[in-house]
Amino acid sequence: MKNTIHPCIWFDGQAQEAARFYCGIFNNARITADTPMVVNFEIGGKKFMGLNGGPMFKVNPSISFFVKCESLTQTNAVWDKLSEGGKALMDIGTYPWSERYGWIQDKFGVSWQVMLHYQEGTPQSISPAMLFTHAQLGRAEEAIKCYTALFPDSASVRLERYPAEDKVHAGMLMYSEFSLASCDFIAMDGPGGHDFIFNEAISFVVECDTQDEIDQYWNALTEGGAESMCGWLKDRFGVSWQIIPRVLGKLVSDPERGARVMQALMKMKKLDLQQLENA
Numbered sequence: 619m620k621n622t623i624h625p626c627i628w629f630d631g632q633a634q635e636a637a638r639f640y641c642g643i644f645n646n647a648r649i650t651a652d653t654p655m656v657v658n659f660e661i662g663g664k665k666f667m668g669l670n671g672g673p674m675f676k677v678n679p680s681i682s683f684f685v686k687c688e689s690l691t692q693t694n695a696v697w698d699k700l701s702e703g704g705k706a707l708m709d710i711g712t713y714p715w716s717e718r719y720g721w722i723q724d725k726f727g728v729s730w731q732v733m734l735h736y737q738e739g740t741p742q743s744i745s746p747a748m749l750f751t752h753a754q755l756g757r758a759e760e761a762i763k764c765y766t767a768l769f770p771d772s773a774s775v776r777l778e779r780y781p782a783e784d785k786v787h788a789g790m791l792m793y794s795e796f797s798l799a800s801c802d803f804i805a806m807d808g809p810g811g812h813d814f815i816f817n818e819a820i821s822f823v824v825e826c827d828t829q830d831e832i833d834q835y836w837n838a839l840t841e842g843g844a845e846s847m848c849g850w851l852k853d854r855f856g857v858s859w860q861i862i863p864r865v866l867g868k869l870v871s872d873p874e875r876g877a878r879v880m881q882a883l884m885k886m887k888k889l890d891l892q893q894l895e896n897a
Contacts, residue, residue, distance in 0.1 A: 622665070622799070622801075622824075623825075624666060624825075625683075625746050625821070625822055625823070626668075626821045626822070626823050627669065627820055629671065630673045633656070633670045634649075636728070637652075637657045637666075639726075644742065646660070650665075651867070654670065655669065655670050656669055661744055662742060676727060677820060678727070678814035678815075678817065678819065679812075679814055680815055680817070681749070683729070685730055685742065685744050686733055686735040686740070687732065687742050688735055688740055689738060690717070690738070693710075693718045693734045696730075696732050700730050704722050704723050704724040707723055707729065710722075715733075718734040743802070745795070745803055746803055746820075747804035747805070747806065748804070748805045748806070748816070748857065749807075750807050751812040751814065753856075754815070754816070754856055755790070755807055756787075757807075758790070758794065759790075762794060762796050764855075765796070765803075766798065771799050772796070772800075774794070774796045775795040775796055776795040780807075787809050790807040791807045792807070816852075818850070818858045820858070821850065823860045824860065824861050826862065826863055829890070832862075832863065833888070835859075841854065842854030843855075846887065847884070848886065848887075849861050849883075862889060865895075866883075875897055881897070882897040
């Protein structure tokens with residue numbers, strides 16, 4: 619079975635409230651699991667995880683969610699709903715790349731780039747978007763090559779570069795689209811005075827079927843990066859990942875052994891599937 623990659627958003631006790639908020643805004647959305655620690659939900663058939671992790675990490679615009687809408691009416695409606703209690707990072711309006719585009723940080727701190735789809739009538743879609751800033755500026759294309767070489771069913775789909783007349787940033791990625799394990803992503807180099815970098819508040823969860831898969835992704839992504847606890851790591855670009863067995867949710871929710879599984883999990887960096895199953 620091929621790997622599933624989905625974003626995890628870190629909340630301070632607001633995961634359920636946020637999931638309900640988002641499911642009331644987007645098409646084909648529903649909550650699929652609701653526990654005190656984790657709330658899983660789907661938007662347009664894509665999985666998201668909300669984690670009640672506490673106040674340790676705060677979401678910032680280094681990773682946002684790019685929403686392409688099928689009509690002008692839908693674009694305005696999504697923008698208006700996300701704006702409730704939020705703040706605009708770029709006001710919605712007409713830009714060289716879109717008839718209707720805006721960048722909003724919602725009331726939970728999560729950032730969304732909302733625009734009218736290139737071809738009106740194309741169904742609504744949502745993709746995580748990485749913005750490479752500060753020390754990572756200029757490394758977006760390197761990251762795409764790294765990720766697409768690692769994950770199956772991956773490809774670089776679209777690369778738009780800063781023009782030659784931009785002497786400082788020429789050749790860097792102004793905008794790009796790529797897929798990892800058939801999941802859509804966006805990446806951009808972000809010049810300018812940004813006051814944020816990648817952190818653990820948004821990570822990407824990789825679900826694996828075997829220990830060999832866990833080892834493969836863990837070893838590749840920690841090269842030049844850093845190991846953390848409970849299956850978390852940072853790669854060489856500062857992006858956070860969780861490398862987990864696909865059965866982890868079933869194991870920790872087992873009423874008989876779930877507590878033992880969690881105790882074992884909390885002692886691990888890279889996860890050991892056999893130890894978790896034997897807990």
